[in-house]
Amino acid sequence: MQKITSYEDLLKLQKKIAPTLQVRENRDFSAFKTSPQICIQQCRGAGCTAAGGDKVTAKFEELLKKKGLGNKVTIVKTGCLGPCEMGPTVIINPGDILYVRVKPEDVEEIVEEHIVKGQIVERLVYHDPVTNEAIPERLKISFLAEQELRIMHNNVLMDPYNIEEYIGRGGYEALAKALFKMTPDEVLEEVRKSNIRGRGGAGFPTATKWTFLKKSPGTVKYLLCNGDEGDPGAYMNRAVLEGNPHSIIEGMALGAYAVENVKQGFAYVRAEYPLAIETLAAAIKQAREYGFLGKNIMGTDFEFNLDIFPGAGAFVCGEETALMTSVEGKRGMPRQRPPFPSEKGLFQKPSALNNVETWSYIPRIIREGADWFTSVGTDRCTGTKTFSLVGKVNNLGLVEVPLGTSLGKIVFDIGGGIPKGKKYKATQLGGPSGGVIPIQHVNVPVEYESVTALGAIMGSGGMVVMDEDNCMVDIAKMFLGFCRDESCGKCVPCRAGIPKLLAILTRITEGKGTMEDLDKLEELSEMMQNACLCALGQTAPNPALSTLRHFREEYEAHIIDKKCPAAVCQALFRAPCQHTCPVGLDVPGYIALIKSDKPAEAYKLIMQRLPLPMSVGRVCPHPCEGKCRRGQVDEPVAIRHLKRYASDYAWEHGISYTPEIKSVKSEKVAVIGAGPAGLAAAWDLAVEGYKVTIFEALPVAGGMLAVGIPEYRLPKEVLNKEIDNIKKLGIEIKLNTPVKDINALFKDGYKAVFIGIGAHKGDKMGIPGEELDGVYDAIEFLRNVNLGKFVDVGKKVAVVGGGNSAIDAARVALRKGAQEVHIVYRREKADMPAEEEEIAAAEEEGIKLHVLTNPVKVIGKDGKVVAIECQRQSLGDFDKSGRRSPKAIAGSEFNLAVDMLIEAIGQRPDTASINLDDIKTGPGGTVIAEKRTLSTGQKGVFVGGDAFTGPRTVIEAIASGQRAASSIKRFLAGQELLPTVDRKDAEMFTYPNIPPTEEETAVHARVGIAEIRLADRMSSMKEVVLNYTAKEAKEECSRCLRCDIR
Amino acid sequence: MLCTIHIDDREIRVKQGANLLLTALDNGIDIPNLCYMEGMPKPPASCRLCYVEIAGRPSPVTSCTEITVDGMVVRTSSPEIRRLRKFSFDLLLSRHQINCSVCPANKKCSLQQIARSQHFRIIEKRFNRVEPLLPEDTSHPLFNFNPNRCVLCGRCVYICSSKGTGVLDFAYRGLETRVSTFAGMPLAETACNGCLECVRVCPTGSLYLKEKKQ
Structure with a gap:
C-alpha cells in the first residue's frame, strides 16, 4: 500500500471504502431481499468470544462457502456492542437484526431462514424479559434503545484490524483537518470549547491539562494513554481498545499536535488485556504504514510516535505518577505531587496522561465540532460516558449515556431492573475508590459533582448494582x-x-x-x-x-x-433461613426431622420459638425463603408449607406441645391485645412462670389473624385450636374488654404492661365522596366479615390499593356475592406490595387489575356510591422507595361504575382509645419506644407488634412480642434491659446432620402444592391451599441444601 | 538567586528552589524524617513524618517534596501536623520489632530520636503490633539484615543503586512489602561489593555490622 501524503489522498481512500461499508448501517429490513450485499457483523469482544463466538464464526464461514454465498455475504468480526451477557451476538444487515446467545448449531437455521429466505428467526432474537415480546431490531431492545451511542457507535461497524474501514468511516479526517486547516491553538481551543472532562474518573478538564503541558518549558514532552483499567467490574476501556483502537491513536496524535513539542506517546495497557494489546499493536503498525504515525505525518513535517507499554499487573499503576514510574521501567510506585506531571512527569519531562475514552473522543470533537459534543450532557458535564453495568441487574454489559442521566434510568430502564424480583439496594460507583449510592438517591443525575456530593465518585465507569442480598x-x-x-x-x-x-x-x-x-x-x-x-x-x-x-x-x-x-x-449464623426468620426458627432442624419421618418432633422443635405454627405456616410471607440458598440453584425450599405440614400433622394426630413452666413467680403481667404479638409475649412470660392476663377489645382472640385474614387463607378452627393450646399455660384471655387506662392496670396489681393493640384503623384517601354509603375501609370490611356481621356487598366492587389487605378484601368480596371485582392501583403490578402468589390467585379468580390508575372522586346518587372517577397515571421520577412515583395524566379521567368501594391504602394503630399518659406516639400513630428493648416512656410499659412498627407481618409481630417478653422478664427481675432477646429454648433437639447427596443438589423444582378447584372457591370460604402429603413433604425436604452443616 | 522565607517566625535567606526540609535542618530547625536523603532527585515522601504547614496551602504538606520560594511562610508544628506525624509514627512502629536493649542501633536509632523530639512513645497501644517475623539474613561476611526492624524508608535501596551495586529493591505489596535482593537470594550470593553504604544510611538497626552485638 501507499502512504497517505495529503488530505486528498485520505479523502480519495475514504471515498473508495465508504460505499462498501454502507450495508452495515442499513437498518431497513425491507431492503434485505433485494440488497446485493449482506453483512454479518459478529462481536469479537471478550464476552462473546468466551461464550463461543469463534465457533459460531467458523460455522457461518463453513455454511456460506458450502452454499456458495461467499461473494454476497461478508462476515466481519467487530468490536463489542454492549450487551455482553447476551453473547455470542450476531448482527445481520440490512435490517440491523440482532441475534443473541447464538450457538454453532443455530447457525444453519439462521443461514437457511434469514440469509437465504429473508425470514427472521424469531426464536433467536432478543425477547423482552417483561413482555416476552420478540424484538429483532438491535437498537430497539430496551438495553440499547435508551442509550446514546457515541463512543460505542463505531464498534459494531468496523473490523478493528482494518485501518481502511476506520478511514472509510471518516477516520483520520480529524487529524488531516487539524494538520492542514487548523493551528495547534485552534485544536486546543476546540477541545476547550467542548468542555470535555477526563473520563478516567477525576473529571479534570482535558483542555486545561493540555494547556499546563503546553506552557511547561521544555522541548521534549510526552503524552500517555491510561489503559490500565483496574477497577473490579469495569471494562469500558477494553471495549474501545479492542473495538476502535485507531480512535485512540488519532486522538493522541491530535493531542500531540495541539500541545506541540510532543514526539512520543505511550499507551499503557494492562497486561491482563492481551486482546486489547494485540489489537492496538496491530493498529499502531498499520497507522505507521499509512503515515499517520512517525515522521512527516500525511506529508507534513509533523512527527508523532506511539508505543504500547504493557502494564505490570498492579492496580496502583492506574495512578498517573505510578504509571509513569512503571513506564520508566521501575517498580510502579507513585510519587508525591507536586511536582505535577505537567512539570516533571515521565523521565522527569513534562507529560500529560489521559484515559482511553478521553482520547478516543478527541477525533470526533475535532471533526464534528465542540457543539456536537456539548449537545448532550449537562452544562458542567458535557458529552456521554461509558459505564460497565454489572452485579444484580438483568441486562449486564456496557452502557453509554449522556452525563447527567439519572441512575434509576440506567439501572431500571437500560439495565432492566433487578433479577428474580429482588429489591434494589444501592449502586457502587468508582470501584474501590468510590462509594455507594443508596436506593433513596436513585434519581441522582450521574455526573461528577452530584455523585461526589453523595460520597461516591464517578470513577472510570464501573457500576456495580446491589440488591437486598448484598x-x-x-x-x-x-x-x-x-x-x-x-x-x-x-x-x-x-x-x-x-x-x-x-x-x-x-x-x-x-x-x-x-x-x-x-x-x-x-x-x-x-x-x-x-x-x-x-x-x-x-x-x-x-x-x-x-x-x-x-x-x-x-x-x-x-x-x-x-x-x-x-x-x-x-x-x-448457621443457615440464612434461620438467620432471616424474625424469631430464629431452626429451619434446617425441622426440615431434617420431617425428612427422617419425625414430623411430630419437627412440630415440637418449631414450638420452641413459635406458638402459632399452623397459622404462621399458612399466612407467613416467608422472608426465610427469600434468602434460601436453594433459590440460587432453582427455587427456594417451600419452608412455610413444610412448617404447616409438620404442625398440621401433629394436630391431626392429636399431638400438642406445651413446655414446662420454669418456676412459678408471684408477679402479674397485663397484655393488651390478643393478637400475634400479645399471644407470643404472653406465651413466653407464662413459660417463665408469670401470671399473664390478656385484655382483648374484640369478641374474639387472634387479632389480625382472626379479623384481618380471611377464612379461606386461615380457617378459624385452626387459629382457635392454637389459641386454646396457648391458654393451657394458664393464660387468661378477657374478651370484649378494652383497656382505657394503663395506670388502672398497675393499680390492679399488674407489675408490667405490654401494649399489643395492632393497627386496626384504616386510612382514608381524603378524596371527595368518601362519606357516601357503600364506602368501606378494608380493615373494617374484613373485620365485619370475619366476625360474621352482615355486610352489604355490592354487585360491582372496587378495591383501592396494592397490598395484601387489598387482595384479601377483593377475594372476600367475590366470595360474598360480588359479580365484578376491580382492584385499582396507582403504580405498576410489579410494584404491588402484596405477595406475588396472592395477586396471581386473585387474577385467577377473575378479579380485574387496573394498574396505573388512581381514584380522584367517589360519585354518589341518593347518598350511595354509584361510581368512582379515576385518573390514569404515568410513572415519573423515582421516589425514596426506589419506585417510580405516579403522576396523573391530565384529561385521562374515566368513571368506573361500582356500588361498593373498599379503600385498602394503609392502616394505623388506634392509640386514641387508650390513655397513654407518658407514652408518646409518632408518625402513623405508632407508639414510640426504644427500638431494641421496646420499653416506652413509662416505666414497666412495653410495646410490640404493629402498634410499634405500623402494619407489618405476623412473624414480625410475634418476634416483637418475644422481644418485649424478654425485656419484661428482665425488668421484673430487676436486671438491666438487653438490646438482644434473652431466651433459652426449653428443650434441645437432635436431628441427623447429613449433607445433601449429589442427586438432591441437582436441579429439582419445588414440589407444587395442591389447591381446591376454582369452582369451589367462589361460593365458599373454604381454605384454598391444601397441605403436602407425607411423600410430597419428604421430597421437598430433600431439596434443602443444609447450609447449617459446615 | 537567594530568597527569603520564614520558618517558625525565623527569617532565613536561602537559594531559591532549595529543598525545604534540608533548608530547615541546615538551619537547626528540627523536622522529623526518615526517608529523605540529600541529593535524591525524587524524594520518596514515604515515611509521612516531615509534615509542615505552608501559608496558603489548605492542609499540611511533606517538606521533603517542597522547594523554597521567596516569601514562603512555614510552620513546623501545630496540632494538625502533630496528629499526622503521630499517625504515621504509630503505624510505623506497629510493624517494627521492638527490642531496643539488644538492638545495635539502640541510642542512635532514628525512631528513638523522633520519639524523644516529638514526645511520642515507642511502645504505643493505639494499633495492634504485628511484626513481620521474617528470617534474618546473616549470610554476608560484613553485615546482617534483620527485615523485622525495617521501616521501609528506602534509603538503602537508593544508596545501593546510586553508590553500590544495586542489589536491593522493594518486593511484594502492601503490608508484605519488604526490602529484598533479587528473588530473595542471600546477600552473600548477590553482586554486593560490601561497600557498607546501606549500613551507614539505615536509620534503624535493620542493616548492621557483624562484629557488633545483636
Whole structure:
C-alpha cells in the first residue's frame, strides 16, 4: 500500500471504502431481499468470544462457502456492542437484526431462514424479559434503545484490524483537518470549547491539562494513554481498545499536535488485556504504514510516535505518577505531587496522561465540532460516558449515556431492573475508590459533582448494582481487601493503615465489633485521607465511609443484634433461613426431622420459638425463603408449607406441645391485645412462670389473624385450636374488654404492661365522596366479615390499593356475592406490595387489575356510591422507595361504575382509645419506644407488634412480642434491659446432620402444592391451599441444601 | 538567586528552589524524617513524618517534596501536623520489632530520636503490633539484615543503586512489602561489593555490622 501524503489522498481512500461499508448501517429490513450485499457483523469482544463466538464464526464461514454465498455475504468480526451477557451476538444487515446467545448449531437455521429466505428467526432474537415480546431490531431492545451511542457507535461497524474501514468511516479526517486547516491553538481551543472532562474518573478538564503541558518549558514532552483499567467490574476501556483502537491513536496524535513539542506517546495497557494489546499493536503498525504515525505525518513535517507499554499487573499503576514510574521501567510506585506531571512527569519531562475514552473522543470533537459534543450532557458535564453495568441487574454489559442521566434510568430502564424480583439496594460507583449510592438517591443525575456530593465518585465507569442480598459491611470489606492487596507498600499510612481498617470491618462481620469500632473506623479513615501519599490510599477508606454514611443501621445490626440483614456474613449464623426468620426458627432442624419421618418432633422443635405454627405456616410471607440458598440453584425450599405440614400433622394426630413452666413467680403481667404479638409475649412470660392476663377489645382472640385474614387463607378452627393450646399455660384471655387506662392496670396489681393493640384503623384517601354509603375501609370490611356481621356487598366492587389487605378484601368480596371485582392501583403490578402468589390467585379468580390508575372522586346518587372517577397515571421520577412515583395524566379521567368501594391504602394503630399518659406516639400513630428493648416512656410499659412498627407481618409481630417478653422478664427481675432477646429454648433437639447427596443438589423444582378447584372457591370460604402429603413433604425436604452443616 | 522565607517566625535567606526540609535542618530547625536523603532527585515522601504547614496551602504538606520560594511562610508544628506525624509514627512502629536493649542501633536509632523530639512513645497501644517475623539474613561476611526492624524508608535501596551495586529493591505489596535482593537470594550470593553504604544510611538497626552485638 501507499502512504497517505495529503488530505486528498485520505479523502480519495475514504471515498473508495465508504460505499462498501454502507450495508452495515442499513437498518431497513425491507431492503434485505433485494440488497446485493449482506453483512454479518459478529462481536469479537471478550464476552462473546468466551461464550463461543469463534465457533459460531467458523460455522457461518463453513455454511456460506458450502452454499456458495461467499461473494454476497461478508462476515466481519467487530468490536463489542454492549450487551455482553447476551453473547455470542450476531448482527445481520440490512435490517440491523440482532441475534443473541447464538450457538454453532443455530447457525444453519439462521443461514437457511434469514440469509437465504429473508425470514427472521424469531426464536433467536432478543425477547423482552417483561413482555416476552420478540424484538429483532438491535437498537430497539430496551438495553440499547435508551442509550446514546457515541463512543460505542463505531464498534459494531468496523473490523478493528482494518485501518481502511476506520478511514472509510471518516477516520483520520480529524487529524488531516487539524494538520492542514487548523493551528495547534485552534485544536486546543476546540477541545476547550467542548468542555470535555477526563473520563478516567477525576473529571479534570482535558483542555486545561493540555494547556499546563503546553506552557511547561521544555522541548521534549510526552503524552500517555491510561489503559490500565483496574477497577473490579469495569471494562469500558477494553471495549474501545479492542473495538476502535485507531480512535485512540488519532486522538493522541491530535493531542500531540495541539500541545506541540510532543514526539512520543505511550499507551499503557494492562497486561491482563492481551486482546486489547494485540489489537492496538496491530493498529499502531498499520497507522505507521499509512503515515499517520512517525515522521512527516500525511506529508507534513509533523512527527508523532506511539508505543504500547504493557502494564505490570498492579492496580496502583492506574495512578498517573505510578504509571509513569512503571513506564520508566521501575517498580510502579507513585510519587508525591507536586511536582505535577505537567512539570516533571515521565523521565522527569513534562507529560500529560489521559484515559482511553478521553482520547478516543478527541477525533470526533475535532471533526464534528465542540457543539456536537456539548449537545448532550449537562452544562458542567458535557458529552456521554461509558459505564460497565454489572452485579444484580438483568441486562449486564456496557452502557453509554449522556452525563447527567439519572441512575434509576440506567439501572431500571437500560439495565432492566433487578433479577428474580429482588429489591434494589444501592449502586457502587468508582470501584474501590468510590462509594455507594443508596436506593433513596436513585434519581441522582450521574455526573461528577452530584455523585461526589453523595460520597461516591464517578470513577472510570464501573457500576456495580446491589440488591437486598448484598451486605454493605461485606462490600466495604471486599473493596478494602482489594486495596490491601494492591497497596504498593511505599507509604506507611496506606501500607499499615488499610489492614487496620480491614481488621475493624472483619471484626464487625464476625459479630465481634463494638460501637466504638465505628468511631475508630471514621477516625482512621479521616487520617488516611490526609496522610496517604497517593489516591489509592487516600480513597481506600471511601467504600467503608460511604456504606457507613448510608447504611449505618446495617453496621449497627451486625454489632448490636449480631445480625447480617442480607444473610451474607457467615460467622453470624448457621443457615440464612434461620438467620432471616424474625424469631430464629431452626429451619434446617425441622426440615431434617420431617425428612427422617419425625414430623411430630419437627412440630415440637418449631414450638420452641413459635406458638402459632399452623397459622404462621399458612399466612407467613416467608422472608426465610427469600434468602434460601436453594433459590440460587432453582427455587427456594417451600419452608412455610413444610412448617404447616409438620404442625398440621401433629394436630391431626392429636399431638400438642406445651413446655414446662420454669418456676412459678408471684408477679402479674397485663397484655393488651390478643393478637400475634400479645399471644407470643404472653406465651413466653407464662413459660417463665408469670401470671399473664390478656385484655382483648374484640369478641374474639387472634387479632389480625382472626379479623384481618380471611377464612379461606386461615380457617378459624385452626387459629382457635392454637389459641386454646396457648391458654393451657394458664393464660387468661378477657374478651370484649378494652383497656382505657394503663395506670388502672398497675393499680390492679399488674407489675408490667405490654401494649399489643395492632393497627386496626384504616386510612382514608381524603378524596371527595368518601362519606357516601357503600364506602368501606378494608380493615373494617374484613373485620365485619370475619366476625360474621352482615355486610352489604355490592354487585360491582372496587378495591383501592396494592397490598395484601387489598387482595384479601377483593377475594372476600367475590366470595360474598360480588359479580365484578376491580382492584385499582396507582403504580405498576410489579410494584404491588402484596405477595406475588396472592395477586396471581386473585387474577385467577377473575378479579380485574387496573394498574396505573388512581381514584380522584367517589360519585354518589341518593347518598350511595354509584361510581368512582379515576385518573390514569404515568410513572415519573423515582421516589425514596426506589419506585417510580405516579403522576396523573391530565384529561385521562374515566368513571368506573361500582356500588361498593373498599379503600385498602394503609392502616394505623388506634392509640386514641387508650390513655397513654407518658407514652408518646409518632408518625402513623405508632407508639414510640426504644427500638431494641421496646420499653416506652413509662416505666414497666412495653410495646410490640404493629402498634410499634405500623402494619407489618405476623412473624414480625410475634418476634416483637418475644422481644418485649424478654425485656419484661428482665425488668421484673430487676436486671438491666438487653438490646438482644434473652431466651433459652426449653428443650434441645437432635436431628441427623447429613449433607445433601449429589442427586438432591441437582436441579429439582419445588414440589407444587395442591389447591381446591376454582369452582369451589367462589361460593365458599373454604381454605384454598391444601397441605403436602407425607411423600410430597419428604421430597421437598430433600431439596434443602443444609447450609447449617459446615 | 537567594530568597527569603520564614520558618517558625525565623527569617532565613536561602537559594531559591532549595529543598525545604534540608533548608530547615541546615538551619537547626528540627523536622522529623526518615526517608529523605540529600541529593535524591525524587524524594520518596514515604515515611509521612516531615509534615509542615505552608501559608496558603489548605492542609499540611511533606517538606521533603517542597522547594523554597521567596516569601514562603512555614510552620513546623501545630496540632494538625502533630496528629499526622503521630499517625504515621504509630503505624510505623506497629510493624517494627521492638527490642531496643539488644538492638545495635539502640541510642542512635532514628525512631528513638523522633520519639524523644516529638514526645511520642515507642511502645504505643493505639494499633495492634504485628511484626513481620521474617528470617534474618546473616549470610554476608560484613553485615546482617534483620527485615523485622525495617521501616521501609528506602534509603538503602537508593544508596545501593546510586553508590553500590544495586542489589536491593522493594518486593511484594502492601503490608508484605519488604526490602529484598533479587528473588530473595542471600546477600552473600548477590553482586554486593560490601561497600557498607546501606549500613551507614539505615536509620534503624535493620542493616548492621557483624562484629557488633545483636
